[in-house]
């Protein structure tokens with residue numbers, strides 16, 4: 001058993017921490033958020049320069065062949081700095097589909113653009129009534145000649161406003177909730193019939209509701225088996241959940257740090273408020289929650305390469321439950337211990353709380369994943 | 381022991397309920413249901429409706445426009461108002477400075493200010509907290525120096541709710557810097573149009589503008605704007621804060637919220653059935669309802685006690701109302717987050733400025749969840765309430 005980072009992993013952590021320290025303080029973040037699409041091309045370029053956007057891709061595809069631990073390291077760092085750039089949408093989700101399910105030609109067509117930072121992606125999955133069920137798909141992909149015609153509506157597509165390419169789940173056959181008959185399609189965002197309504201999200205990121213009306217794509221648009229894409233979708237969305245767990249750990253770690261610092265400096269009744277035992281214990285409980293979350297984020301990270309898809313899914317769901325519970329406590333108490341200051345847009349702490357809250361309901365909330373773990377018969 | 385309302389009280393409840401049902405402007409009601417901000421004009425319109433009925437300052441003494449209702453009737457009125465939902469009369473005037481003025485103010489102050497509070501001619505705001513003085517309010521530094529027939533006020537207040545609309549602010553100011561903390565504080569009424577006052581907005585985490593910083597730079601205040609005696613302001617403030625706490629449980633508002641949660645949960649699908657039919661969700665909801673029922677009864681016990689022993693010292697048990705009332709309100713905002721799940725994320729850029737009539741009902745759910753973290757912070761934080769219970773009730 002070994003919980004330590006390797007020398008190379010330590011260097012990776014130092015390099016991304018260094019980059020974000022230099023270019024991602026709270027004021028800089030505000031500026032990036034005001035740029036078109038809600039993130040900074042310059043920062044994205046820097047991430048590319050340091051090779052971070054190529055981490056998980058194989059060396060054959062021009063990447064670094066790094067594993068889940070490296071993604072965890074990056075996501076934690078992004079969480080600590082509340083990074084707005086579309087790493088999750090592009091590298092973890094978009095890249096995940098290509099890397100795990102793409103043909104040689106698709107990899108060649110898309111992965112270099114991800115790695116060099118010139119192209120971003122978005123995953124269009126959520127529908128009005130699908131909620132967290134990945135197998136609930138009403139958007140359709142109908143065969144036309146060699147290619148496909150896509151019709152349907154997708155919601156809250158992270159980075160949907162700026163992505164060059166959308167990865168869309170659509171039903172090729174069967175009923176709305178059949179496990180079979182779901183395909184995954186690459187659709188350029190600017191093609192005829194794609195209508196994008198972008199907006200900021202509560203946590204300062206950007207997303208879009210997207211309508212597909214008679215959108216025609218070629219035979220080469222389908223990633224993997226167009227009639228049996230769900231296992232791939234489940235695996236890549238698990239990748240995203242794992243990444244979100246790590247991001248939440250980073251955001252919680254920073255929230256606790258900021259809060260403890262505040263407890264030491266804010267004075268009331270002539271003493272630092274950190275001298276009140278009730279607040280000390282609350283901070284201690286935040287720490288307990290953080291570390292429990294960290295442990296489960298590690299489990300999820302390890303699970304990413306489990307051979308048994310069921311075991312993987314249950315471990316990831318369990319991690320998302322622990323993270324969901326922890327982030328609620330840490331997020332809420334961070335605000336509470338700050339008092340009025342915690343309620344302001346000006347203070348960074350509220351932005352951590354908001355990001356954490358949205359992570360909770362991304363790709364399944366605590367209750368949803370708890371049901372999955374319980375349906376699987378638990379963990380022990 | 382009898383936990384139900386008497387026949388007369390029930391009849392009273394029905395009367396009040398019918399009045400709210402028929403008289404709250406639908407647009408205002410909808411805003412409250414969706415947790416959007418009402419405008420200043422909404423508040424004025426509604427206050428005038430209540431005022432015409434004679435219910436705008438129901439709990440005040442009769443000579444100043446009150447109703448003479450019993451504490452139970454008063455309680456029923458508040459519950460029904462919140463449950464409708466209808467806007468509560470602006471608390472800074474009606475519940476805070478009004479009672480201070482009719483209890484401790486001069487005849488001239490009563491005659492001038494009270495009628496203007498009752499019909500919302502004057503919008504009041506509360507200038508107590510300062511950047512360095514929140515929980516430790518008595519450490520406040522804003523000072524007022526007597527110069528002839530004026531006080532010269534310098535300093536800063538903060539977190540001042542709706543100061544952007546205010547005509548007047550009531551402030552705690554330090555008039556005797558040599559005296560010990562709580563002594564040396566006075567209660568001043570200050571015209572917001574005075575020269576030297578600057579109001580700066582504070583935007584809260586969800587993007588709303590409900591609080592402000594208020595700066596005082598050599599502001600001249602006539603001495604007749606002092607309430608009661610100089611250096612006795614702390615006593616008046618304690619009286620005021622005691623009144624604040626009995627209104628803070630918001631049981632009626634939480635009931636209304638629970639009904640709305642049920643309605644919305646029935647309309648949102650999860651796994652092919654409405655969220656309301658999800659076992660886990662139902663149990664979470666039921667658990668909050670049980671807590672709310674317990675709080676309702678606890679509140680009625682506090683009210684009944686007040687009826688027996690008369691007003692006066694606030695019951696330290698009212699800290700229970702603050703703690704539980706705020707926790708339950710926060711729980712209802714969490715339940716709504718559960719209801720909409722992934723649709724919590726979109727942020728309506730047009731914001732909730734009152735003109736945004738097309739705002740989707742889902743748009744205010746996350747902002748309200750974020751914003752309601754305030755309810756365990758203001759009005760004496762929940763930690764401070766627990767300190768009160770441990771000291772005043774448990775004697776620890």
Ligand SMILES: Cc1cc2nc3c(=O)[nH]c(=O)nc-3n(C[C@H](O)[C@H](O)[C@H](O)COP(=O)(O)OP(=O)(O)OC[C@H]3O[C@@H](n4cnc5c(N)ncnc54)[C@H](O)[C@@H]3O)c2cc1C
Nearest residue numbers: 336337339340506508509514515539540541754758761763
């Ligand atoms: C939305 C909003 C509206 C408001 N409106 C008004 C208004 O209109 N007028 C006005 O005057 N004020 C208003 N306030 C101010 C409010 O009353 C204060 O925020 C509150 O008193 C807490 O003070 P603080 O923010 O300085 O926090 P602090 O007092 O600095 O508290 C920080 C943390 O320390 C804890 N703490 C402090 N002392 C102790 C202790 N002795 N033991 C244990 N824990 C302790 C607190 O509970 C809190 O968790 C408003 C606040 C908010 C958030």
